[in-house]
Amino acid sequence: MRDCPRVHADASIPAGPAPSPREVLPRPILRDYYDALFSAHGPQHWWPGRTPFEKIVGAILTQNISWSNVEPCIENLRQQGLLTPRAMELVHPSRLARLIRSSGYFRQKARKLKAFVHFLRTEYQGSLARMFRAPTAVLRRQLLGVYGIGPETADSILLYAAEHPVFVVDAYTRRILERHDLAEARHSYEEIRRLFESSLPADPALYNEFHALIVQTGKRHCRPREPRCSECALRSLLPERLAAAK
Numbered sequence: 502m503r504d505c506p507r508v509h510a511d512a513s514i515p516a517g518p519a520p521s522p523r524e525v526l527p528r529p530i531l532r533d534y535y536d537a538l539f540s541a542h543g544p545q546h547w548w549p550g551r552t553p554f555e556k557i558v559g560a561i562l563t564q565n566i567s568w569s570n571v572e573p574c575i576e577n578l579r580q581q582g583l584l585t586p587r588a589m590e591l592v593h594p595s596r597l598a599r600l601i602r603s604s605g606y607f608r609q610k611a612r613k614l615k616a617f618v619h620f621l622r623t624e625y626q627g628s629l630a631r632m633f634r635a636p637t638a639v640l641r642r643q644l645l646g647v648y649g650i651g652p653e654t655a656d657s658i659l660l661y662a663a664e665h666p667v668f669v670v671d672a673y674t675r676r677i678l679e680r681h682d683l684a685e686a687r688h689s690y691e692e693i694r695r696l697f698e699s700s701l702p703a704d705p706a707l708y709n710e711f712h713a714l715i716v717q718t719g720k721r722h723c724r725p726r727e728p729r730c731s732e733c734a735l736r737s738l739l740p741e742r743l744a745a746a747k
């Protein structure tokens with residue numbers, strides 16, 4: 502299996518101001534990526550979580566750790582009846598931390614969960630339904646102001662729990678785009694998010710599925726060191742000069 506040539510081409514990117522990804526990306530192309538991935542893998546049925554609150558808890562717990570480490574925490578919280586905003590606000594922080602130990606950085610994450618439910622009560626009277634009705638830009642800005650919620654977590658909450666049309670950008674998204682010459686390392690999270698949102702219809706179901714398919718591709722094929730391009734549904738969309746080298 503050969504390496505993807507793009508992996509080794511990064512050093513040749515000339516210095517200078519990075520063009521916005523939109524400047525280098527014809528609008529329809531991301532739809533081609535989605536179509537190729539969906540044809541190959543079908544629906545992914547994301548995000549794991551029985552309720553919107555469970556999805557929010559999962560989005561916080563999965564920061565910097567794989568989902569398999571989060572599942573036991575969710576199960577512990579469920580068994581203890583703590584998967585409601587009210588119960589989570591009342592539980593003692595050290596007990597909460599013990600129950601989510603396998604998620605790593607568990608004391609910090611317990612504090613983050615507490616911060617979120619405190620925010621929910623003070624801003625939205627503890628009602629997720631009320632919070633979800635807030636305009637997307639307002640809610641995004643508020644979430645980014647909560648301790649421990651960065652852009653990827655905020656957008657996961659907006660998309661998967663609240664069903665707002667916000668595209669979630671993660672390391673897999675960035676890696677695939679960079680390897681296909683659609684973005685560069687210097688492009689920010691916000692630039693890449695806007696690239697997707699300006700190239701696709703504002704459809705939460707589409708964003709949900711597309712992100713899940715990207716994660717699947719990142720795990721199975723577009724690995725950090727040895728991408729399996731020959732088995733990947735996106736192989737035909739590699740830039741010509743790179744595909745020709747394979």
Ligand code: SF4
Nearest residue numbers: 722723728730733736
């Ligand atoms: S997305 Fe697929 S084809 Fe593209 S670089 Fe990664 S493994 Fe190769």
